[in-house]
Amino acid sequence: MSLTATIIAQAAQVLDKAGQQTANAATGAGFAYGLAAIGPGIGIGYLVGQAVQAMARQPESAGQVQTTMFLGIAFTEALALLGFVVFIMLKFV
Amino acid sequence: MSLFTTSIPGPQPVAQVAKDIIRRGLIVGPLLLIVGGSIWGLAGLSSTAYGIGLVLVNFAMAAAFITYTSRISLGLLMVSVMFGFLIRLGLIFLAFWLAKDAGWMHPIALGMTIIVTHLGLLVWELRFVSASLAYPGLKPKKSKFGKSSWNFRKQKGDSKVEILDERETKESVKND
Numbered sequence: 001m002s003l004t005a006t007i008i009a010q011a012a013q014v015l016d017k018a019g020q021q022t023a024n025a026a027t028g029a030g031f032a033y034g035l036a037a038i039g040p041g042i043g044i045g046y047l048v049g050q051a052v053q054a055m056a057r058q059p060e061s062a063g064q065v066q067t068t069m070f071l072g073i074a075f076t077e078a079l080a081l082l083g084f085v086v087f088i089m090l091k092f093v
Numbered sequence: 094m095s096l097f098t099t100s101i102p103g104p105q106p107v108a109q110v111a112k113d114i115i116r117r118g119l120i121v122g123p124l125l126l127i128v129g130g131s132i133w134g135l136a137g138l139s140s141t142a143y144g145i146g147l148v149l150v151n152f153a154m155a156a157a158f159i160t161y162t163s164r165i166s167l168g169l170l171m172v173s174v175m176f177g178f179l180i181r182l183g184l185i186f187l188a189f190w191l192a193k194d195a196g197w198m199h200p201i202a203l204g205m206t207i208i209v210t211h212l213g214l215l216v217w218e219l220r221f222v223s224a225s226l227a228y229p230g231l232k233p234k235k236s237k238f239g240k241s242s243w244n245f246r247k248q249k250g251d252s253k254v255e256i257l258d259e260r261e262t263k264e265s266v267k268n269d
Contacts, residue, residue: 037182041175048174052167055101062101062163063229067222070107070159073174074152074215080182081211084189085204092193092200 029090036083043076097168105163106230111156113231114218118149118210121217125210129202139197144206147188148214151181 015023051069055062122145129141155177162173185207192198223232 041178044178045175048171052171056099056167059099059101061226061229063104063106064224064226066101066159066163067106067110067229068224070110070156071215071219071222073155073178074211077151077155077178077181078208078211078215080178081185081207084182084185085208088189088200088204 025090029087032090033083033087036086037080040076040080043079044073047072047076097166099167100165101163101167105160107156107163108160109230110218110222111152113221114152114214115149117217118145118152118214121210121213125206129206133199133202136197136199137202140199140202141206143188143192143198144203145210147185148207148210151185151211152214154181154184 011023012020047069051065051072054065058065122142125145126138126141130138133140158173158177159170162169189200189203193200221231223230
């Protein structure tokens with residue numbers, strides 16, 4: 001713990017204000033992209049799990065379930081893409 | 094019967110839906126290019142084109158994963174969707190990373206294009222997706238003569254249809 005605090009204190013001394021801002025932006029960008037991918041990951045896992053169960057129970061409705069599943073995946077994935085765009089904005093703009 | 098052995102043979106409506114989304118993307122693409130180019134200039138134009146390409150390839154890859162693996166087994170379908178999600182996110186990131194320092198790249202234009210195209214195409218496609226077991230993919234197209242062959246027969250002057258029409262009218266009068 002003390003080692004971490006020492007490293008952070010030394011980094012703060014080394015970095016100037018602009019450097020700290022860059023570091024903060026990079027940290028924020030990483031968190032934005034990483035956290036934004038977790039939610040859709042859970043959502044897609046749940047969605048596909050339920051869809052597969054539905055298809056296994058009623059194979060005759062597989063086509064309809066697949067179509068709904070595909071669109072659901074794409075909508076859920078839009079959240080991850082939003083996180084990606086936020087990442088771009090924080091890191092490269 | 095288990096998830097690991099059950100597969101879905103036959104036609105795959107996902108591929109049909111993805112093809113339709115890509116077709117619509119190509120239709121709306123020039124409009125987005127004009128908008129991107131007018132707001133962000135030449136860099137915006139090229140970045141918008143790059144973004145549209147990424148979104149369409151993303152849809153095509155998602156559909157290809159689902160179509161291919163659902164013919165093998167439902168378990169593999171689950172695996173492919175989850176890892177496909179990671180792979181596709183990684184590929185989008187890689188595509189951006191490779192081009193981020195290029196002169197023609199405008200990050201804001203790329204980001205906006207990805208979001209707008211992805212969501213816009215999905216919402217547009219929702220209007221054309223059927224929710225019936227008879228047509229699991231896209232809604233059937235309207236006949237040239239109207240909603241169904243009923244109108245076609247009516248136009249040709251089919252007497253049976255006219256008789257049926259009269260009966261319907263009488264019944265509706267009775268019900269009223």
